[in-house]
Amino acid sequence: MSTQQQEPEEAPETDPEAAEVPPESHEMKAQSSPQQARLQRKQDGLAARERAADETELEGDTVHIKVFRYDPEVEAKQEPRFDDFYVPYTRGMTVLDALIYARDEFDPSLTFRHSCRQAICGSDAFFVNGSQRLGCKTQLSELSQPVRIEPLPHQEVVKDLVVDMEHFYDQMHSVEPYFQQEDLPAGELAEQRQTRENREKVKMSTRCIWCAACMSSCNIAAGDNQYLGPAAINKAYRFAMDEREDEEIKEHRLRIIEQEHGVWRCQTQFSCTEVCPKDIPLTEHIQELKREAVKKNLKFW
Amino acid sequence: MSQSYNRGLIEDFGRWKEFSAGMWAWIFHKFTGWILIGYLFTHIAVLSSAIAAADGQTIVVGGETVNAYTGTLQGLESLFIVRVMEVGLLAVAVFHILNGCRLLMVDLGIGLEAQDKSFYASLVLTGIIVVASVPTFMQGVGL
Numbered sequence: 042m043s044t045q046q047q048e049p050e051e052a053p054e055t056d057p058e059a060a061e062v063p064p065e066s067h068e069m070k071a072q073s074s075p076q077q078a079r080l081q082r083k084q085d086g087l088a089a090r091e092r093a094a095d096e097t098e099l100e101g102d103t104v105h106i107k108v109f110r111y112d113p114e115v116e117a118k119q120e121p122r123f124d125d126f127y128v129p130y131t132r133g134m135t136v137l138d139a140l141i142y143a144r145d146e147f148d149p150s151l152t153f154r155h156s157c158r159q160a161i162c163g164s165d166a167f168f169v170n171g172s173q174r175l176g177c178k179t180q181l182s183e184l185s186q187p188v189r190i191e192p193l194p195h196q197e198v199v200k201d202l203v204v205d206m207e208h209f210y211d212q213m214h215s216v217e218p219y220f221q222q223e224d225l226p227a228g229e230l231a232e233q234r235q236t237r238e239n240r241e242k243v244k245m246s247t248r249c250i251w252c253a254a255c256m257s258s259c260n261i262a263a264g265d266n267q268y269l270g271p272a273a274i275n276k277a278y279r280f281a282m283d284e285r286e287d288e289e290i291k292e293h294r295l296r297i298i299e300q301e302h303g304v305w306r307c308q309t310q311f312s313c314t315e316v317c318p319k320d321i322p323l324t325e326h327i328q329e330l331k332r333e334a335v336k337k338n339l340k341f342w
Numbered sequence: 343m344s345q346s347y348n349r350g351l352i353e354d355f356g357r358w359k360e361f362s363a364g365m366w367a368w369i370f371h372k373f374t375g376w377i378l379i380g381y382l383f384t385h386i387a388v389l390s391s392a393i394a395a396a397d398g399q400t401i402v403v404g405g406e407t408v409n410a411y412t413g414t415l416q417g418l419e420s421l422f423i424v425r426v427m428e429v430g431l432l433a434v435a436v437f438h439i440l441n442g443c444r445l446l447m448v449d450l451g452i453g454l455e456a457q458d459k460s461f462y463a464s465l466v467l468t469g470i471i472v473v474a475s476v477p478t479f480m481q482g483v484g485l
């Protein structure tokens with residue numbers, strides 16, 4: 042089972058969010074940006090839910106999960122269906138832990154991607170109880186039962202919870218997600234310095250783990266396969282806003298994102314921002330790029 | 343990749359219960375925008391009766407002979423269903439305007455973290471305004 046499992050009395054509950062936030066939350070408390078306020082609310086909610094979870098005492102119970110099954114290569118699984126598993130609950134158990142248990146103990150053919158178990162590899166975004174979530178970052182105690190686990194919507198299902206990510210990766214690559222500065226500082230070992238302010242500006246956008254939860258939640262992306270999608274646009278933002286790249290490179294980047302299937306497709310439904318497991322303010326970044334694109338085109342001087 | 347299974351449209355519309363505030367706002371905004379366009383045409387059609395009126399055409403409404411324009415309006419306003427549709431039109435227009443202002447703020451990057459609340463506020467305000475307007479719209483109907 043999960044390597045993350047700990048004896049409750051030995052260690053406090055594993056909380057992926059807390060593990061991620063503390064370093065900045067101290068330095069940023071003072072300025073209290075809207076993003077920070079949002080995170081704070083989220084954390085308060087999390088704490089409240091955890092308290093509630095302690096009270097409901099799932100401990101010792103089993104958790105009922107319903108998992109989507111489909112495999113075109115196996116006759117009995119060609120017709121998609123849901124399988125029920127009853128997994129013994131342990132404190133701190135995540136959706137991914139439950140799936141791993143179900144696979145290891147009940148049905149070795151249950152297929153899903155996972156690797157890091159700490160919200161950093163981006164392999165295990167699933168559609169859990171009607172929204173896109175990372176399996177390893179979602180506590181079972183937060184969910185109502187039965188917990189319905191499906192593959193990400195709007196991506197083709199290869200098998201069980203595994204979806205085809207090729208198209209998502211293509212979109213990510215199409216915004217040229219790499220540093221392109223040509224004029225490097227003199228001296229072979231000179232660093233390319235970034236100001237603290239500029240680093241703060243792109244900070245959230247650098248956190249993307251390529252999980253495709255956002256793309257899956259976006260119903261514009263669902264209807265327009267060529268739409269770059271929130272993650273790719275966020276990637277473009279990360280570089281376009283980086284002041285270490287020259288102005289021409291930024292313009293080149295803006296040209297990519299203002300194409301027909303670029304930023305202007307976004308209808309500000311905020312679905313992506315709501316599901317992003319890394320709390321990236323995606324809609325905000327897309328809107329800012331729209332304004333940048335307009336500013337570039339209105340430049341007469 | 344081997345064969346794959348496409349779950350189709352059911353994902354989008356079959357799951358309306360799982361839509362978030364921003365998605366509802368988008369759907370309602372589209373819907374109300376197009377209703378308003380539709381109204382624009384009926385509005386033009388009704389107002390065009392002024393052309394006939396200017397040519398001296400008349401209509402008999404309730405035993406009275408009035409010019410074509412006044413007659414058309416009086417005829418429509420005497421129908422209960424038209425009054426109900428007027429309340430509906432107000433609802434649609436008010437929501438579109440309020441949510442339109444919300445969208446303009448979103449475009450300017452203002453208050454993005456309160457986008458769900460501003461959507462609910464638009465809905466509630468629309469409701470209040472519409473309810474408050476009912477007495478006015480229903481005045482003297484079915485005489």
Ligand code: HEM
Pocket residue numbers: 308371372373374375376378379382438439440441442443445446
């Ligand atoms: C003060 C009044 C109004 C405001 C503030 C307003 C605001 C807006 C905004 C901001 C959008 C763009 C939504 C987006 O970003 O996707 C929009 C869309 C639209 N509006 Fe309005 N609007 C107003 C009045 C009207 C009127 C009078 C009509 C009809 C005659 C109308 C018809 C539409 C239509 C058809 C759309 C496009 C809907 C779609 O996305 O398919 N609007 N409105």
Ligand code: SF4
Pocket residue numbers: 248249250251252253254255256271272275316317318319320321323
């Ligand atoms: S932006 Fe967020 S939701 Fe989208 S791929 Fe990156 S981490 Fe996942």
Ligand code: FES
Pocket residue numbers: 137154155156157158159160161162163164165175176177178
């Ligand atoms: S297993 Fe790596 S992100 Fe969940």
